Amino acid sequence: MSDKPDKFIDDSGLRLDGRRVDEIRPMKIDIGVLSRADGSCYLEWGKNKVLAAVYGPRTLHPRRKQIPDAALIRYRYNMASFSVEDRIRPGPSRRSVEISKVSAEAFEPVVLTKFYPNTVIDIFTEIIQADAGTRTAAINAASIALADAGVPMKGLVSACAVGKVDGQLVLDLNKDEDNFGAADLPVAMTQDGEITLIQMDGNLTQEEFKEAIEMVRVGCMEILEIQKRALYTKFGDDPSFDLTEEDLSDIQSDEQLIDEDADNPVNEDDEGLNEPGDIDPDEKKINGEEDLDGESDEQ
Amino acid sequence: MDRKIVIPGELLSENEQNAGLGTYVEEGKVYSSLYGVLNIKNKVDVIPFSGKYIPRAKDYVIGTVVDITSSNWFFDVRAPYTGMLHVSEYPKRVESSQMSDLLDIGDSAILRVKDVDQSMKVELTLRERGLKRIKIGRVIEIPPSKVPRIIGHGGSMVSMLKKETKCEIFVGQNGRIWINGPEENLDQLTDAIRLIVKESHIHGLTDRIYEFLTDKKSNVDVDSYASPGDDIKFQEDDEIPDDIHRKIDALLDSSED
Known part of the structure; x- marks a missing residue:
């Protein structure tokens, strides 16, 4: 992995893995894969392989950690020692503890913890195979696992990264782009586009940053559609799904179709039938500038 | 028609008066807070696929x-x-x-x-x-969110189960069900309950469970008529059949496994 590619984006505008700059990697989602967990999800995103399990709400021990009027969200992000090319030391590291903390906070605004005083909702995410963007993949999987566990939430959380290579912004970095790129900006957001996690590595100008947020917003909405599709089709090709789709389009009356995404080969499965780029123009406004500034110092 | 599946954050109604169980209100609109099926009666409810039992008084x-x-x-x-x-x-x-x-x-x-x-x-x-x-019988566990399906509308499902299997049934709100009766009927009832849990989100459940229970019985009849031997004639006698039915049910059950 030590050789840096000469060029990350070729003359026709395609990246090393053949994607366009605003294209995410294919994602595959399996729900309810662990029998002992209350909710679980296995997610593949490009070469990333992530397993998420949710237990709870359940009694929290030690008792001094209990919150009298809410549930505690405990999140564990862990990379398997074999998940990367050079074996990593098993167990918590500085990096995984940090990611666990910010990821737990990414779910706090959406999970309705007030219904379960003095309890804990445990979320475990294991990175089985890593290829850049594992924290975002873990959040996407955890979001589905929480829904599968029947935990009440205001909505799903979707996460995606954006970065800079060869002086150009690219969505959903892969390993090479992450290692040799100039910036990496993972973002998690709710369906309303409210950012619940943002971190940054490297440098971006203010203009680039704003543009990057817009790109990642579109990326997260695509991922949200994939997550929704996975949940709707958990019980097989449910006939009610067609109805759901119609209803959805009724609800989002002002939706704007992004043309480039219409032929998006993002999804291998029937998810590909979906138009992943549907977003509401109202959602495009950045409604979290202060949040961004407040949290972006975590490098 | 099957019920509509909803996911957390899905818009359910523009009118906040409609907010029922499993929903939350934001800016006057009703959204689902759970992953489950939509149930529109007086209010808009979401019946979750899964979730922990939360005790309430009088349960x-x-x-x-x-x-x-x-x-x-x-x-x-x-x-x-x-x-x-x-x-x-x-x-x-x-x-x-x-x-x-x-x-x-x-x-x-x-x-x-x-x-x-x-x-x-x-x-x-x-x-x-x-x-x-509880001294006798069995206790089986189901997801607490499926309890209403076991009971059915106005107890229709549970009374049908009682009638068809001749078992005693007590359904706890926490998803534990106590059943008591002849062993073979308990096996059949357990299977029926498992089926309810598995197919709870599809319409016409009570009818299908009824078919499931009666199907097994009619299978017994067909089999016994088809097999040679004098003992078949017992089947036509009204005095004995219940017991024999059960025994054959049990045999069928075990051979299916």
């Missing part, structure tokens, strides 16, 4: 003793919180030393939730008709 539950202190039994009621049964809530006067004789650790009982306070302290009672320690 009937089936609990298992996990601990005994000087004046309380502690019950696991499949909730994030343990249930507490004070000795004064036992139907008769109990000395501290006798407590484990009446209800020992591991014993189960049909209980009622007397009260749940703000900090989710769950108080249970046995002082009511029908509440008792």
Whole structure:
């Protein structure tokens, strides 16, 4: 992995893995894969392989950690020692503890913890195979696992990264782009586009940053559609799904179709039938500038 | 038509008056807070596919003793919180030393939730008709969110199950079901309940379960008529069949496994 590619984006505008700059990697989602967990999800995103399990709400021990009027969200992000090319030391590291903390906070605004005083909702995410963007993949999987566990939430959380290579912004970095790129900006957001996690590595100008947020917003909405599709089709090709789709389009009356995404080969499965780029123009406004500034110092 | 599946954050209604169970209101609109099926009656409810049992006052539950202190039994009621049964809530006067004789650790009982306070302290009672320690039968567990499906509209499902299998059934709100009857019927009933849990989100459930239960019986008839031998004639006799039916049911069940 030590050789840096000469060029990350070729003359026709395609990246090393053949994607366009605003294209995410294919994602595959399996729900309810662990029998002992209350909710679980296995997610593949490009070469990333992530397993998420949710237990709870359940009694929290030690008792001094209990919150009298809410549930505690405990999140564990862990990379398997074999998940990367050079074996990593098993167990918590500085990096995984940090990611666990910010990821737990990414779910706090959406999970309705007030219904379960003095309890804990445990979320475990294991990175089985890593290829850049594992924290975002873990959040996407955890979001589905929480829904599968029947935990009440205001909505799903979707996460995606954006970065800079060869002086150009690219969505959903892969390993090479992450290692040799100039910036990496993972973002998690709710369906309303409210950012619940943002971190940054490297440098971006203010203009680039704003543009990057817009790109990642579109990326997260695509991922949200994939997550929704996975949940709707958990019980097989449910006939009610067609109805759901119609209803959805009724609800989002002002939706704007992004043309480039219409032929998006993002999804291998029937998810590909979906138009992943549907977003509401109202959602495009950045409604979290202060949040961004407040949290972006975590490098 | 099948029921509509909804996911957390899905817009359900523009009118906040419609907000029912499993929903939340934001800016005057109703959204789903759970992953489940939509149920529109007077209000818009979401019935979740899964989730933990949260005790509420007046619920009937089936609990298992996990601990005994000087004046309380502690019950696991499949909730994030343990249930507490004070000795004064036992139907008769109990000395501290006798407590484990009446209800020992591991014993189960049909209980009622007397009260749940703000900090989710769950108080249970046995002082009511029908509440008792479970001595016979079986207890099976299902996701608590499926309990309404087992009971059915106005108890239609549970009464049909009782009638068709001739078993006693008690459904606890916490997703534990106590059943009692002849062994072979219990097996059939267990299968039927598993089927309900599996197909609970599809319409016409009661009818399909009825078919499931009666199908097995008619299979028995067909088989017995088809097989040679004199003993078949017993089947036509009205005095014996129940017992034989059950036995053949059991045979069929075991051969299917």
